[in-house]
Amino acid sequence: MKKILCTSLIIVMMLTGCSLKQDADSLYNTETPLDADIMIPESIKINEKEEIKVILTQGGHRVKDADFVHVEIWKQDGSVSYRMEEAMNNGDGVYILRKELDSEGLYYAKLHAGNDGSVIVPQKQFIVGELSSSEIDALKEDLPKQNANQEPHH
Numbered sequence: 376m377k378k379i380l381c382t383s384l385i386i387v388m389m390l391t392g393c394s395l396k397q398d399a400d401s402l403y404n405t406e407t408p409l410d411a412d413i414m415i416p417e418s419i420k421i422n423e424k425e426e427i428k429v430i431l432t433q434g435g436h437r438v439k440d441a442d443f444v445h446v447e448i449w450k451q452d453g454s455v456s457y458r459m460e461e462a463m464n465n466g467d468g469v470y471i472l473r474k475e476l477d478s479e480g481l482y483y484a485k486l487h488a489g490n491d492g493s494v495i496v497p498q499k500q501f502i503v504g505e506l507s508s509s510e511i512d513a514l515k516e517d518l519p520k521q522n523a524n525q526e527p528h529h
Contacts, residue, residue, distance in 0.1 A: 400409030404454075407434040409493040411486055421479055429462055429470040433490055433503045437468025440491040444470040449479035451513055459487065479504075481513060 414428040427446060431438040444464070449456040455478055462470035476482065485498045506514070 382484050406493050407491065409433045409438070409488060409495045411488055411495055411497055413484060413486055413497060413499045415484060415499060419476065419501065419503045421477055421504050422475060424473050424475045427462075427472045427474060427484055428465075429472075429486055429488070431468050431470065431488060431490065435491065438467055438490050439466070440464065441470070441488055443487070443489050445487040446472045447485045447487065448474060448476075450478070450482055451483065451510060454478070455480075455482075476503050479506070481506055481510040 410432045412430040414430070414433075416425055417427050429444060429446070431444065433440055441464075444462040445459045446462050447459040448459070455476075458473075460472055461474045465471045470488075474491070480503060482501050482503055483498055484501065485496060488495050500517075
């Protein structure tokens with residue numbers, strides 16, 4: 376009987392030592408996520424300087440002086456790729472990159488932004504001029520496909 380009582384007491388003490396502190400979450404640093412709204416003109420013509428605008432927010436407030444904001448642009452077919460460039464801080468959390476694109480087609484702009492320990496890399500697709508038939512096909516392939524196997528979840 377003493378052996379069972381002693382063993383039970385040891386188990387209870389071990390389990391008590393493993394319990395979580397009530398304020399355990401306050402011991403860890405919490406990151407406030409960075410968010411970006413990438414704005415690209417609807418109609419972009421070749422050989423004309425266009426403005427890509429990025430509005431950065433963090434914790435519901437605009438980020439007026441981000442650690443870094445860079446934009447990378449490339450054409451979908453891989454024929455054109457522009458080096459990553461720093462976006463200009465236009466004030467009040469607005470960052471701008473002015474770019475002249477010299478060929479029509481389907482493009483992507485990827486934002487690389489960071490502030491206060493949070494880093495994001497969103498990407499946005501856009502069109503310059505007219506699309507070729509292969510670019511139209513690529514757009515169709517990028518559409519979300521409906522899952523044929525749609526069994527109910529349990």
